[in-house]
Amino acid sequence: MLTGDxxxxDSVLAAxxxxxxxPxxxxxxxxxRPQWMTAAIVVVGLDRARQLAELVLPHRTEVYVVGPQDDDELWRWSAPLGAAVLGLPQAAGVLTAAIADATGRPSGGGRTVSVVGASGGVGASSLAAGLAVVAAGQGLPAMLVxxxxxxxxxxxxxxxxxxxxWRWPRLVAAQGHLGDLSGHLPRLxxxxxxSAAREDVVVIPTVDAxxxxxxxxxxxxxxxxVDLPRALDPGGREVLRRADLALVVVAADVRGIAAAQQFVPALREAAIDVELVVRRPRSxxxxxxxxxxxxxxxxAGVLREDAALRQGAERGDPPGRASRGPLAKLSRRLLERIDVESRAA
Known part of the structure; x- marks a missing residue:
């Protein structure tokens, strides 16, 4: 927040x-200047807008100029600063929502869970899909990213x-406010x-997207x-910063533990809450x-080897669809712990 008023x-601090x-x-x-590109959101008081514009800082999103609603000067600084304009105190609720969105606070009712494997082949993608499939099967609006x-x-x-x-190529450069994506995404x-798209050129979403x-x-x-890659790029770190829970799937063997010991510190650095799912073999x-x-x-739980899950994947059956399988049982337990219903109420 930049202001001398x-x-x-007081109005911005309340929001x-x-x-x-x-803030x-x-x-x-x-x-x-040092925080211009790294701050989640920049709120500029009308009394400092001219001086900030004179610095000619690089363009960024999530910039808001705030001032009295009836001050005609307020709108003058939208274009020079690439900023949205909010008149206070009338738009205090809008400012609160903008701050919550930009900083990852839950301005909506939904929970976000990220899933990542500490090594390859441990079933992290299956667990991510299973969680979302089971949630949808319980009648909860769910999205798998x-x-x-x-x-x-x-x-x-x-x-x-x-x-x-829509797949990621349609949204790869999105920024700012997106409306409801339901009805635009594949639904099953x-x-x-x-989902990612199978194209010749790999599409990596921006942090803004x-x-x-x-x-x-x-x-x-x-x-x-959200199913994350092990190589945490800026987009992955943004997910971890916002996620209510980060699940890391680790193989129950010496190499799996060794890989996790190298990987987990980066998760802890980026995520709010990290918990473990252990992938166990049949014996x-x-x-x-x-x-x-x-x-x-x-x-957080144990995911046991399940031959039926592999066979179902070959047929294109969604993971977690078999209600008696180990994945579905684990997913239900995790959903109870995540307490999706209470958060949304």
Whole structure:
């Protein structure tokens, strides 16, 4: 927040408090420069708009100029700063929502869960899909988001490759406010899916696009599940910053634990809450509790090897559809812990 106007500052601080955010405040425009591109949102008081514009900083999104509603000067600075304009106190609610969206606070009712494997082949994508499929089967509006550009497309995993709708290439450069994506995305058995596309050129969504999609999903869906790649790019880190829960799937063997010990610190650095799902073979393997102790992570659950799941994947059956399978049972337990219904109420 940049302003020297005490009354204006009080209004902005009240809006930020309503969003659960404590902003960094300065009255000096030059102090904004180091944080200009990294801050989630920049709110500029009308009293400092001219001085900030004179710095000619790079273009960015999530900039708001605020001032008295009846001040004609307010609108003058929208174009020079690439900013939205809000008159206070009338637009205080809009400012609160903007702060909540930009900082990852839950301005909508939905929960976001990310799933990532500490190594390849541990079933992280199946778990992500299973969570979303089971949630949709319970009648909850759910979205499954594929953020792994090299996955081949989660639409293949859930049997939706032939279902029309937007894939990431349609949204890769989105920014700002997105409306309800339901009706535009492929939909299967009550589940909305935003999948990677199988194209010659790999499409990697921008951070702005990831943020816009997650904000939209939180407003319209009870649960958003994001399948992340192990190589955490800026978009992946944005997901982790916003996710209510990050699940890391680890194989119950020595190599799996070793891989996780290298990977988990990066998760902890980026995520609010990291918990462990242990992938156990049909027989043998390290006990789940020992894996959790080695990684110093809370144990969210155990995912056992399931031949029927592999066979179903070959037929294009969505993971988690078989209600008695290990994946569906684990997904139901996780959904109870995530408490999607209470959050949405």
């Amino acid at each position: 005490v009354d204006l500052l 930020a408090a309503a969003a659960g955010v404590e 960094t405040v300065s009255a000096e425009p030059a102090a904004v 594929d953020l792994d550009p090299m996955s081949g497309g989660l639409d293949l995993l859930v049997g939706a490759e032939g279902v029309p709708g 058995a009550g589940l909305d899916l935003l 990831v943020r816009a999609v997650l904000q939209s999903a939180a407003r319209t869906h009870r649960l958003t599940v 043998g393997g390290v006990e789940a509790r020992l894996v959790a102790d080695a990684l110093e992570l809370p144990l």
